[in-house]
Amino acid sequence: MRPEELAAIRAGDVDVAFRRWERPRVKVGTRMRTAVGLVEITSVDRVPVSSLTAADARRAGAASLATLRHGLDRLHPDRPVYRIGLRYAGVDPRQALREAVPDAAEIAAIGAWLDRLDRASPTGPWTRATLLLIDELPATRAPDLAQRMGRDTPSFKQNVRKLKERGLTESLDIGYRLSARGAAVLDHEGHPRSNRGRVVPEAGIPLPHIGAAATRALTAHGLVRLEQVAGLSESEIQALHGVGPYALRHLRTAMDAAGLAFRDDPGAGPETS
Template sequence: MQMRPAELAAIRAGDVDVAFRRWERPRVRVGTRMRTAVGLIEVTSVDRVAVSSLSSADARRAGAASLAALRQGLDRLHPERPVYRIGLRYAGVDPRHALRESVPDAAEIDAIVAALDRLDRASPIGPWTRATLLLIDELPATRAPDLAQRLGRDTPSFKQDVRKLKERGLTESLDIGYRLSPRGAAVLDHEGHPRPARARSVPEPGIPLPHIGAAATRALTARGVVRLEQVAGLSEGEVQALHGVGPYALRHLRAAMDAAGLTFRDDPGASPQTGVTTETS
């Protein structure tokens, strides 16, 4: 079930708790938990409904501008299909987030290594797990097609395999490309794979940028901005003027900065040097 970033953010905030889709048959079941960019989204109900029965309350719960807008959206594609109302709720953070930050002990590493060996043996292209981990370690935040080309692979199957590594907490998806997690690094180090320091990107200290979309991420990283603390050194107007930074990116940047006690440089109450929120008595 595909959902737009704005829809996901609204579900997490509790502002949206239903979605409407035209399907030949239900594609999700009650109790299904979907991993998304904002965390786990759980399906609480799935009901077939008539378009004529929809109300303004349904539109508000779905985040639509109006009942007319909701109906128009449903009629835009496949109007011959039945309509389903899907109840949704935010079910917490993705457990893979905590997993990838946990450094495994010896027993866990043995289990991970055995799992990677099984993936290699089952693959029609031969062993791929270590080469993929090493390439992501060498080239973090690099487009998946570019990484796939380096390995002589097609992009769809490469991305599918990277998801298998992500499920085990070994990699993390970025708005552009991936990076190796501490868990993944521990596995490579344990096996003695060469990871020269000069070949790896040393993370900048501070809070990473939130997921704001590939275009906005490229715009900020091209300016050397890769951490929230660096965003706080810019005015909101400067960020907004960057090509690729739109309302969605600004909203998520502001939310992440609020959570970290940071503001844009020109916000009232911000320190001129740091963008850190200051208290006034």
Template sequence: MQMRPAELAAIRAGAVDLAFRRWEQPRLRVGTQMRSAVGLIEITSVDRVPVSRLTAAEARRAGAASLAALRQGLDRVHPERPVYRIGLRYAGADPRAALREAVPDAAELDALVAWLDRLDRSSSTGPWTRATLTLIDELPATRAPDLAERMGRDTLSFKQNVRKLKERGLTESLDIGYRLSARGGAVLDHEGLPRSDASRSAPEPGTPLPHLGAPATRALTAHGVVRLEQAATLTAAEVGALHGVGPFALGRLRTALAEAGLSFRDET
């Protein structure tokens, strides 16, 4: 179930707890927890509802500007399909976040190596796990299509493979591309595989930027801003003037600053 960044942020904040979709049949089950950029989103209900019975209160709970706007949005794509009302709630942080930073002990390393070996043996295109980990280590924050081209793979199959590594906490998705986690680095070190010098250097101090979307991330990175502490040296107007930083990214950044006890320079 696709959700926009602004919708995810509103669910996490508790401002949105419903979504409406046109499906031929239900695609989600009650109790399902979906991973997202803001953490886990749990499905609390799935009900088929007639469009004529939708209410203004439900539209507000879904983050729509009005009941008319909700209906117009639902009629835009596949208007012949029935409408389903999906209850949503924020269910906490993605457990993979803690897993990525947990350096495995010897037994865990042996199990991870055995799992990677099984993936390589079952691949119809040959071994890929170590090459993928090494490439992400060498080229963090690089577009998936560019990484796939270097591997001689199509983008879709490359992303599917990286997703398997991410499930075990070996990689982390960024707004642009990926990076190797501490756990993934430990696997490469354990096997004596070459590591990027950049990955071995001490991380830049400070709090990483939240997920803002690729355009905003590119704009801030080009401006030398990769940590919240750096963003706090700028005014809201200076950040908003960067090409690619829209109202959502600016609001998301302001929220992240507040959570870290910071603010834009002109909002102290």
């Protein structure tokens, strides 16, 4: 789903989607992790195209019934149409998890889990080395990190996803970074982190997916959370090399959803009609 659709689902403006599938690809009750949080599947029904109404189009976020039908007819018009009920189900629990510094008992449990992963790996221990590499080289392309580990990119990404499930890492538009939780584990175990002095990213709402160039531009200026972006004016953000209309649009959408706004531009005059 496109960022605009996800934002509308979170706002409650969209609660259905229509897809042409040979058979249902999702199940009722499934909670999908998305850029805006969890989206729950509330229903899956096969429906004839002739039964679609203007109300269906509005609920799906389409401009009109004709637009909805045209979109469905563009690809695989021979396949049946399914109506999927959708509901915003809250923030991704991994977000809160990675910002929560574990106590000693939790760290011991995480360490035991990492040990089990290492023992089960046919290529040998990898968990701490991967965490240390991500800490050393945040916002670095996954293929480059995989090469440093002597691994192929798909298997490296699969391993990082396991660490992300426990809140030890965080995905960025480019690469990853170590979370406060992951840093606490490495520090507790006494690993020689080359970036031990780095400030742990402050708690808050992470940047939405705005593209690699814009992400680099913002992070280069220490802007890694929406609350930090709200401290600048829109013209100041737009002036950063790499931040274009696409990035600004998604920043506005994410900030609106979070109840934030750009700081007033002191150079902007009053609007005229």
